[in-house]
Amino acid sequence: MTEPPPCSSGVTIEVCRLRKRYGSTVAVDDLSFTVAPGMVTGFVGPNGAGKSTTMRIILGLDAADEGTALVGGRPYRTLTRPLRTVGALLDASAAHPGRSARNHLLWLARSNAIPARRVDEVLDLAGLAAVAKRTVGGFSLGMRQRLGIAAALLGDPAVVIFDEPLNGLDLEGIQWIRGLLRSLANQGRAVLISSHLMSELEDTADHLLVVGRGRLLADTTVRELVSAASGDRVSVRTGMRTEAMTTLADAGGLAAITDGETVIVSGLPVERVVELLTRRGVAFTGVSAHRASLEEAYMELTRDAVEFGSATGERDGRDAR
Ligand SMILES: Nc1ncnc2c1ncn2[C@@H]1O[C@H](COP(=O)(O)OP(=O)(O)OP(=O)(O)O)[C@@H](O)[C@H]1O
Structure with missing residues (x-):
């Protein structure tokens, strides 16, 4: 058996030997990684690979069966004002449709003792100042994503976690989020974003965590991954x-x-x-x-993960996409 990695504290996100089952489904299987400050880390894997489950555990929304997940060296649930440590966007529709964008952010700010002027700053930053008084129910998906990101940035957190932030956005929205992620990383923040599409992360992520069937398949840079697949x-x-x-x-x-x-x-x-x-x-x-494309490298890695599932009779077909 390999030695467990050290679970030291104090930096950004540390996931250590995490396991989570839902009935007979192994969603997260002995997963360990760290997310460093000052870069965008892509969390990528096929549908059902365990990305959202891992993010929910990091954010205290789900409990791990085994292992630890720390943010800034502490379990999320022990943070007194969590928005000041970690900002997250898991579900863009998680805002009350009857509230205005500004009011939605105001109650979040109050719950974490964040001054009201910060609400106007993040509305501006997310390009929502002009629609701040409109109710969220009338927002497009792109506007809701922007609102979710504004909420995540309210507490000026050192750690940012976005689940599939590019999903369903038009080109302008995608470019905006890409630029924002880059600038958040350049400011020294640790940025973790998930996607089931490697192509989405190719120009966005500095570092990659590739998962399949809950297991870590690669913890690498884009360049290393392509070079390993190029042979x-x-x-x-x-x-x-x-x-x-x-x-x-x-x-x-x-x-x-x-x-x-x-x-x-x-x-x-x-x-x-x-x-x-x-x-x-x-x-x-x-x-x-010969230089393999990032997509080829990814397919090669995740194909192995599917074969592993098939060999043990656990495959449910979700990874086959
Ligand atoms: N609340 C739940 N109850 C039962 N099974 C669940 C639950 N949440 C996740 N799962 C299962 O755990 C596995 C991992 O799911 P998860 O949503 O974490 O994957 P993912 O990588 O985020 O996928 P996607 O790219 O589709 O969002 C899947 O097989 C999923 O069906």
């Missing part, structure tokens, strides 16, 4: 595919055709591929180290 493969553009494949296979490479003009070979460095093709007179228009 030592070399991509060759050539009109002489058969000759290229024979030449490279003769030299010990494992070659495969991917599309009309591309041969991917593994087991040979770029320089050796160029040398072999040149020596045998195989014409080519390009040779480069």
Whole structure:
């Protein structure tokens, strides 16, 4: 058995050996990670991977069966004025439809001893100043997301947690949230955002926590993840595919055709591929180290997670998307 990671306190979010079951469903399975300040950490995994459950446990909305989740070194439930430590957006519809945006934020502010002027600051920051007096019931999804984010930022927290903040937004809304996340991280805050789509996080997250079936599959940077999935493969553009494949296979490479003009070979460095093709007179228009897309890297990781579920007979099909 591997040693449990140290569960020290004092920094941002620390999740340590967390487990949660709902009946026979294992939602979170021995999950450990930390979320560092000054960067955007993407929490990504297929539907049903356990992201929301983990976030709910961190925020004291659900109890773990085992393990600990600390925010700023303490369990959420022991924070006296939680909005001043951690701001969260889990559900954009969690505001009373009959209240105005401003009143919704005012009661939240009062409950955490936050001065009323901060309400106007966050309304401004979220681009809602002009609609502050309108009732939330008439808000579009994008406006509700903005209100949820305004609420999360009320207490000027060092830690920010957003569950699927880009879900269902138009391009303008997505760009706004991306810029906001970047600036929150640049201000030194720890920012944790979830998504079931890797493509959403590609240009947004600095660090990635990839989960599948409640387990941590990767704790890595975008660059490391792509480089691990790219392997030592070399991509060759050539009109002489058969000759290229024979030449490279003769030299010990494992070659495969991917599309009309591309041969991917593994087991040979770029320089050796160029040398072999040149020596045998195989014409080519390009040779480069193959770079996997982030989506490919993600698919590779989460496919393994699905296979794991299938092998143990626990798969319920939700991960197969
Ligand atoms: N309150 C609950 N009761 C029973 N099962 C639950 C409950 N909450 C979550 N689950 C189950 O736990 C697993 C993890 O769900 P969770 O919502 O945490 O995943 P997720 O990664 O956030 O998925 P999504 O991307 O769809 O939001 C799923 O199999 C889900 O059906």
